[in-house]
Amino acid sequence: MEAKQYISVIKRRLWVIILFVLISCLTTAFISKYVIKPVYQASAELIVNKASQYAGSEQLNFDSIRTNIQLIETYKQILKSRAVMDEVIKKHPNLNLTVKELNEEVNVSSIKETQVMTISMRDKDYEHAAAVVNAVADMFRSKILTIMNVDNVTILNEAQEQFVDPIPVSPNLKRNLLGSLMISLLIAVGMVIMIEFLDDTIKSEEDITSYLGIVTLGSVSEVKRRDMNKQETPASKQVKGGEASYAAAKS
Template identity: 35%
Template sequence: MASDSTEIDIEQILNMLRKRFLLILAVAIVVGIGATLFTYLLQGDVYQARSTIIVSSVKGADSAAVPLTYNDYTLNVKLVNSYSVLCKTDRVLDQVITELGLPMTPAQLADKITVSSAKDTEIIHIAVKDGDPVRAQAITNSVTRIFQKEVTEIMKMDNVQIIDEARLPGAPVSPNRIRNVALGLAVGLVLGFGLAFLIEILDRSVKSEEQITELLGIPVLGSVPRIIED
């Protein structure tokens, strides 16, 4: 009995898909077109520039370089977390805004900046996302240089070295337009199927002899044919 019920359910679903195929396809196309227009016309390109710095051997600002000891390395790793926060402070960002003449607040600029580091390393990456690739590069390098200067003034340590300055990004990092369009089509298919299923559930009209037999449990004795007038 369970097998028969499953077969009937699958058959009903397949019949529904065949009957409502155009509706499902239309919804998928409409949503897909909407996703395409949104991602190509309304979503602007976002570029990312990135610089890399290292927290090197700890020494006084006016001291000569000394060999790196294990204690120095341990301290440097601990300082990475503090330095990551310092990169996005108003003290640093106010200077960046003034230097580049940026039309934004420190909070707005901070939202564009991501500071990251690999666990238990002295390496810090400073990344900036912006709709203008030239500005993304300029902000990244400005933040990096000003941060390096502020570390010396605030921490009284000259232990930050720039490994890589930011390069001009050649291609946007977002949006992923192909993925967005594909996702739009997939969502459209799901919505179309859901709408077709809802219509099918709400449709209580009897359309076949089999439905009468199934609903009433009695055989059909006869039917009135449709007469087509000439």
């Protein structure tokens, strides 16, 4: 098929494409809004420096900041270790999590070239996620002193446990609709082109010439009954009327 033929097929079956895309987007919107349960994210930010006993005797310079930044990866591994997570579970049994679940659900990240660490967690219950994040942050601040002799940990932002109207991070309605629009459009276009490609029936004079290699001398178009009624002459209507009256008189 040439490009013109593809365009012609799409134009001829455009209503099918529009209908398919519309149904797909409406279904996606319904599922995102009423079926999928929203997921919320709570996060807390920490900043970790060298031990305070050294901070007082050392000027803040590029090298010390660089050293603290390089230690961030170490701090992240310590935060996810059993030395911290076990203590969180023991101190907060009301969280109803195992150490494995806590490790899987809590995420630790850092902003590049900074000393700031972010502890985050996603959950269907925002208050539960906030409680877990704050518990992990507090336990890390208390345990890092004995592990690495660091007592200069500051919690920049705690997760707000009493949030009036938290905004879910998932599902993202706009992103889901956009994805549904693009995917359904590709499927619909591919479907109508495939149907046209598999359809080997002859529909026009060009098809006869293309498939059979012969030239058509003429064609008979389809005539519908309503078109025949419109083309009836007054004389034919009078004859029909006379026949009807004759039949009535004879009976």
